[in-house]
Amino acid sequence: MADHLAPAGAPHAAGEHAADGTTKRDFLILATGGFAAIAAGAMAWPFISSMNPARDVLALSTTEADIGAVPVGGALTLMWRGKPVFVRHRSPTEVEAAKTVDMGELRDPQADSARVKPGKAEWLVVIGVCTHLGCVPLGQKPTDPRGEFNGWFCPCHGSHYDTSGRIRKGPAPANLAVPTYAFTTDTQIKIG
Amino acid sequence: MSIGLHNSAFKNPVIRWVDSRLPIFSMMQNEYGTFPTPKNFNYFWNFGALAMINLMIMIATGIFLAMHYTPHVSMAFDSVERIMRDVNYGWLFRYVHANGASMFFIVVYIHIWRGMWYGSYKAPRELLWIIGVVIFLLMMATAFMGYVLPWGQMSFWGATVITNLFSAFPIVGDHIVTLLWGGFSVDNPTLNRFFSLHFLLPFVIFGVVFLHVAALHITGSNNPLGIDVKSPADTLPFHPYYTAKDSVGMVVYFIVFACLVFFAPNYLGDPANYIPANPMVTPTHIVPEWYFLPYYAILRAVPDKLGGVVLMFGSILVWFILPWLDTSPVRSMRFRPIAKWFLLLWGISFGVLMYCGGKPPEGIYVVLSRVATLYYFAWFLVILPVLGRLERPLPLPESIAKPVLRGGGPLPAGAMAKPMEKA
Amino acid sequence: MFRSALRALTVFGVMAAAPALAPALAAGDHSQGTAALPHAHFHFEGIFGTFDRASAQRGFQVYKEVCSACHSMRLLSYRNLLELGLSEAEVRAIAATVTVNDGPNDEGQMFERPGRMSDRFRSPFANEAASRAANNGAAPPDLSVITKAREEGPHYLLALLTGYAEPPAGMAMGDGMNYNRYFPGNQIAMSAPLREEGQVEYADGTKATVEQMAMDVTNFLQWAAEPESEARKRMGVKWVLFLTILGGLAYATKRKIWANVPH
Numbered sequence: 001m002a003d004h005l006a007p008a009g010a011p012h013a014a015g016e017h018a019a020d021g022t023t024k025r026d027f028l029i030l031a032t033g034g035f036a037a038i039a040a041g042a043m044a045w046p047f048i049s050s051m052n053p054a055r056d057v058l059a060l061s062t063t064e065a066d067i068g069a070v071p072v073g074g075a076l077t078l079m080w081r082g083k084p085v086f087v088r089h090r091s092p093t094e095v096e097a098a099k100t101v102d103m104g105e106l107r108d109p110q111a112d113s114a115r116v117k118p119g120k121a122e123w124l125v126v127i128g129v130c131t132h133l134g135c136v137p138l139g140q141k142p143t144d145p146r147g148e149f150n151g152w153f154c155p156c157h158g159s160h161y162d163t164s165g166r167i168r169k170g171p172a173p174a175n176l177a178v179p180t181y182a183f184t185t186d187t188q189i190k191i192g
Numbered sequence: 193m194s195i196g197l198h199n200s201a202f203k204n205p206v207i208r209w210v211d212s213r214l215p216i217f218s219m220m221q222n223e224y225g226t227f228p229t230p231k232n233f234n235y236f237w238n239f240g241a242l243a244m245i246n247l248m249i250m251i252a253t254g255i256f257l258a259m260h261y262t263p264h265v266s267m268a269f270d271s272v273e274r275i276m277r278d279v280n281y282g283w284l285f286r287y288v289h290a291n292g293a294s295m296f297f298i299v300v301y302i303h304i305w306r307g308m309w310y311g312s313y314k315a316p317r318e319l320l321w322i323i324g325v326v327i328f329l330l331m332m333a334t335a336f337m338g339y340v341l342p343w344g345q346m347s348f349w350g351a352t353v354i355t356n357l358f359s360a361f362p363i364v365g366d367h368i369v370t371l372l373w374g375g376f377s378v379d380n381p382t383l384n385r386f387f388s389l390h391f392l393l394p395f396v397i398f399g400v401v402f403l404h405v406a407a408l409h410i411t412g413s414n415n416p417l418g419i420d421v422k423s424p425a426d427t428l429p430f431h432p433y434y435t436a437k438d439s440v441g442m443v444v445y446f447i448v449f450a451c452l453v454f455f456a457p458n459y460l461g462d463p464a465n466y467i468p469a470n471p472m473v474t475p476t477h478i479v480p481e482w483y484f485l486p487y488y489a490i491l492r493a494v495p496d497k498l499g500g501v502v503l504m505f506g507s508i509l510v511w512f513i514l515p516w517l518d519t520s521p522v523r524s525m526r527f528r529p530i531a532k533w534f535l536l537l538w539g540i541s542f543g544v545l546m547y548c549g550g551k552p553p554e555g556i557y558v559v560l561s562r563v564a565t566l567y568y569f570a571w572f573l574v575i576l577p578v579l580g581r582l583e584r585p586l587p588l589p590e591s592i593a594k595p596v597l598r599g600g601g602p603l604p605a606g607a608m609a610k611p612m613e614k615a
Numbered sequence: 616m617f618r619s620a621l622r623a624l625t626v627f628g629v630m631a632a633a634p635a636l637a638p639a640l641a642a643g644d645h646s647q648g649t650a651a652l653p654h655a656h657f658h659f660e661g662i663f664g665t666f667d668r669a670s671a672q673r674g675f676q677v678y679k680e681v682c683s684a685c686h687s688m689r690l691l692s693y694r695n696l697l698e699l700g701l702s703e704a705e706v707r708a709i710a711a712t713v714t715v716n717d718g719p720n721d722e723g724q725m726f727e728r729p730g731r732m733s734d735r736f737r738s739p740f741a742n743e744a745a746s747r748a749a750n751n752g753a754a755p756p757d758l759s760v761i762t763k764a765r766e767e768g769p770h771y772l773l774a775l776l777t778g779y780a781e782p783p784a785g786m787a788m789g790d791g792m793n794y795n796r797y798f799p800g801n802q803i804a805m806s807a808p809l810r811e812e813g814q815v816e817y818a819d820g821t822k823a824t825v826e827q828m829a830m831d832v833t834n835f836l837q838w839a840a841e842p843e844s845e846a847r848k849r850m851g852v853k854w855v856l857f858l859t860i861l862g863g864l865a866y867a868t869k870r871k872i873w874a875n876v877p878h
Contacts, residue, residue, distance in 0.1 A: 036439075036865075046280070051259070056277075287847075443858055444862060447855060447858045450858060454852075457847070468757075
């Protein structure tokens with residue numbers, strides 16, 4: 001790069017040296033430049049790293065909730081890591097509808113059983129963020145439109161999710177994500 | 193500048209395409225590549241480049257600190273400690289930024305001293321010097337407001353005392369202070385505006401630094417002999433000679449900086465600033481940061497409120513007229529056998545003021561402050577103008593190249609001092 | 616040629632050193648009657664110093680059982696104790712012993728729950744006014760950064776904790792005040808917090824003398840104030856070594872480049 005930058009006629013100190021001196025000097029310049037580049041890289045890393053979540057943010061990454069009061073067919077929205085988490089108490093027909101879908105019909109094929117906890121098929125817990133561009137889909141309130149597949153409907157760009165939170169129609173590429181969670185008791189869940 | 197594409201000397205087609213439409217590469221080449229620079233710089237001439245680096249470090253770390261800082265009286269202190277404890281490498285940014293302020297003042301004080309010692313302020317570089325003083329004033333304002341942001345005891349009481357200085361002015365004083373505070377005391381509105389201005393001013397400084405460098409590249413650099421460049425034999429292209437020489441100084445600077453940040457990050461700070469601000473309790477000894485101590489000592493040396501404030505501001509404002517106070521025909525103190533001792537004494541008086549500024553205003557410290565203050569102003573207003581006319585300078589060398597080629601031997605008798613041409 | 620430049624540099628060196636000397640000198644002029652701090656050696660001192668973790672852990676126990684009755688440490692969280700070498704189970708158990716106000720819940724009510732690792736250390740008082748009211752008008756300072764907030768931080772702290780004595784004959788003590796050799800003015804509102812051997816019972820069998828407890832809690836508070844200091848000093852050693860090599864290279868390069876310039 002430096003060579004390209006030197007216009008014709010600019011004093012070029014290298015030309016004033018004997019060949020052996022030039023080699024030694026070029027090596028020195030390379031070594032110095034290399035070390036300086038390492039230093040610059042080492043200085044740049046903390047800047048990038050500092051933009052990642054801080055330790056107190058990471059420490060707050062679990063949320064606990066009592067879901068015992070949610071009626072069958074009802075839903076609960078929790079806040080986890082600054083995002084909504086949808087908890088739905090599914091009716092047997094909704095569970096059945098989620099289970100009997102032909103995998104070939106799915107854009108992001110995933111069995112319903114892989115999206116719920118064993119023996120807790122009535123509880124679906126998903127992150128309520130559309131996988132298209134991050135809007136929050138409708139379908140939590142009884143009056144909300146739930147889309148063509150009776151799950152959730154994202155009003156931003158028209159993505160339809162089914163009763164298992166899987167993408168069925170619209171621009172979103174993937175199913176609503178299932179967060180890491182566990183039942184601490186029969187009616188208590190801990191997300192994160 | 194003529195209209196039409198710039199005739200670029202670059203061979204690389206992409207660079208040439210850009211350069212002929214916007215000659216930034218030619219400009220860099222002319223100003224930092226081939227720029228003819230006196231060949232006899234000593235390491236004092238590193239400090240301009242170091243100040244530039246320091247400014248960039250402050251802006252970079254400052255922007256990243258601002259991503260995590262909260263300018264609110266109830267959260268500012270905790271948010272700074274959160275940066276220290278929880279943000280990845282937050283302690284590094286915070287300590288680099290805090291000690292960077294000290295490093296900046298060390299570098300700039302040496303840079304100013306260099307200018308005084310070698311007469312860099314004299315014609316034709318008066319405007320260059322004046323722009324430099326403006327940068328220094330902006331730096332002081334920025335440093336002061338930055339010190340308020342952690343909202344410790346020294347932040348709060350420093351802000352209170354410094355803003356109260358303006359109340360010394362008759363009639364308008366109290367109104368100015370209320371205006372600065374945005375309330376009836378230093379409080380949340382004050383903190384918010386200080387944060388805003390502390391973020392803004394470095395970019396203003398950057399702009400004025402650009403003017404400083406632009407003016408420098410019109411007159412060209414001064415040099416340790418203080419004589420004008422007479423022929424190409426007196427100069428070297430800036431690159432690679434001074435890029436290499438500046439790099440050496442830069443590494444030394446980084447080592448000093450690293451020792452401060454990593455091994456003694458709170459050495460130059462005041463412990464009281466780790467106590468959250470409390471408007472009901474003033475700490476027993478309130479002192480500004482070390483770089484403000486000389487002016488603080490001048491303020492306290494005067495037993496009159498307005499007089500102290502006026503002298504304190506005057507101690508820097510007098511720098512603006514320095515180019516006209518110095519009546520000597522030669523620039524460099526190397527050829528001023530008497531003046532150099534008086535200037536050294538001025539440097540010592542500055543140091544004495546710095547020392548006294550950190551001491552309680554009683555007993556011997558008041559006496560010392562007064563004597564040093566008196567000499568501080570006497571040097572500028574009496575000694576410098578008078579001495580320039582009385583002093584007989586040593587013979588000046590014919591050119592920068594000449595004494596160098598002769599191996600620094602005795603100067604020819606004919607090379608007597610003659611008055612500098614005024615631009 | 617260089618002599619005047621050198622001389623100028625010397626002067627500037629003096630100027631730069633003056634403020635550096637000032638705090639050191641200022642540390643000397645304590646107010647009348649306050650004794651000079653005794654010299655103590657701490658494990659964390661020096662460029663290569665590290666925290667004595669066993670001592671700092673014992674110090675946390677002293678803080679928990681003695682100091683925390685009056686002094687908050689609101690900048691620390693229980694999770695920070697992991698860095699002190701406590702296990703996750705231990706930290707969870709410590710956090711669970713406190714009750715934390717949280718809320719509002721779905722009904723809009725505040726509620727109490729056991730502490731979690733992510734919670735800040737519980738403060739003994741709801742706010743500063745409450746701590747002032749409960750402590751004879753002198754609010755006990757928060758201890759999160761106390762060693763950074765005092766001149767000679769850890770030395771002062773250690774001296775203070777072991778500096779209680781009977782007031783000298785004839786000294787008029789204020790109401791409820793205690794005599795301390797190292798407290799500025801010698802009258803401190805805090806009564807001696809560490810008063811007898813065995814005040815806490817160390818699990819590791821260390822004998823809990825007053826000196827031992829004072830040393831342990833000082834180690835703990837120093838860690839609390841500068842938890843980053845070990846990583847900081849390690850990084851510093853690397854940077855300084857690296858920069859020294861870079862400096863040598865840069866100087867050699869400069870010499871080479873300037874080799875053909877007479878000067």
